[in-house]
Amino acid sequence: MAVNPREDKQRWRSQMLRLRQTLTVPERQYKDEQICGILESFLLSRSWPVPHSIGLYRSMRGEVNLFSLLERPSLAKWIFAFPAVESEENRQMRFYRAAKEEDFQTGHYGIREPLRNEQNAVEPQNFALLLVPGLAFTESGVRLGYGGGYYDRVLAVLPPSVLKIGVLYAVQRVADLPAEAHDVRMDMLLDENGVVSCCMP
Ligand SMILES: Nc1nc2c(c(=O)[nH]1)N(C=O)[C@@H](CNc1ccc(C(=O)N[C@@H](CCC(=O)O)C(=O)O)cc1)CN2
Numbered sequence: 242m243a244v245n246p247r248e249d250k251q252r253w254r255s256q257m258l259r260l261r262q263t264l265t266v267p268e269r270q271y272k273d274e275q276i277c278g279i280l281e282s283f284l285l286s287r288s289w290p291v292p293h294s295i296g297l298y299r300s301m302r303g304e305v306n307l308f309s310l311l312e313r314p315s316l317a318k319w320i321f322a323f324p325a326v327e328s329e330e331n332r333q334m335r336f337y338r339a340a341k342e343e344d345f346q347t348g349h350y351g352i353r354e355p356l357r358n359e360q361n362a363v364e365p366q367n368f369a370l371l372l373v374p375g376l377a378f379t380e381s382g383v384r385l386g387y388g389g390g391y392y393d394r395v396l397a398v399l400p401p402s403v404l405k406i407g408v409l410y411a412v413q414r415v416a417d418l419p420a421e422a423h424d425v426r427m428d429m430l431l432d433e434n435g436v437v438s439c440c441m442p
């Protein structure tokens with residue numbers, strides 16, 4: 242019998258949330274440092290379109306924490322932008338530039354969000370790359386989020402020039418996920434073992 246992808250996604254979400262929580266805090270912190278190091282080397286190994294801006298996120302519910310990237314002197318010329326939920330009703334988020342803890346406040350869903358200052362707004366179309374959190378990813382780049390569709394809406398309007406990188410711990414890699422027509426695939430995946438291109442089957 243065909244399974245409804247929505248219900249199937251709900252089952253996957255609770256399973257993958259539980260699986261991620263099996264990593265202890267020290268295990269996660271260790272992996273976060275590894276992942277930040279891999280990302281730093283990756284950023285330094287390529288030439289990127291100007292401005293050097295990157296869409297990041299503040300981690301929640303045990304997501305990979307990339308915040309220490311902002312302190313790396315080698316990345317001083319990069320602009321870091323973070324999502325803020327603009328409308329829970331329309332599931333819209335916007336990105337704002339932020340550089341230090343004081344540039345954030347606790348916002349929707351208890352997430353640390355950048356202060357909304359119009360001068361600091363960055364359009365995702367201008368990112369060199371967007372780092373996308375998720376609950377699970379497949380090697381072909383299919384992503385499972387929390388079900389809000391916030392990232393899906395941003396991903397839908399990105400030009401191909403913006404590199405989309407799914408960020409995960411290796412335990413979040415799965416062979417298959419239920420996908421819907423609106424799901425946009427990642428170009429690459431980043432975890433504690435490295436950064437790899439997604440194969441397009
Ligand atoms: N770090 C981080 N920031 C992010 C996201 C993310 O995935 N990670 N988002 C990417 O989307 C947005 C927030 N998305 C969220 C979507 C749903 C829920 C949530 O708690 N959902 C409830 C169900 C509520 C409902 O259906 O209305 C739940 O899971 O219990 C939280 C955050 C913006 N910021």
Ligand SMILES: Nc1ncnc2c1ncn2[C@@H]1O[C@H](COP(=O)(O)OP(=O)(O)OP(=O)(O)O)[C@@H](O)[C@H]1O
Nearest residue numbers: 250385386387388389390391392393394397423424
């Ligand atoms: N580009 C889009 N435009 C309008 N609605 C969309 C778009 N993409 C997804 N949606 C809607 O958003 C809802 C949630 O989608 P989905 O279950 O794929 O979320 P998700 O990827 O897990 O969540 P998130 O992106 O917030 O992490 C669905 O009802 C879907 O129809």
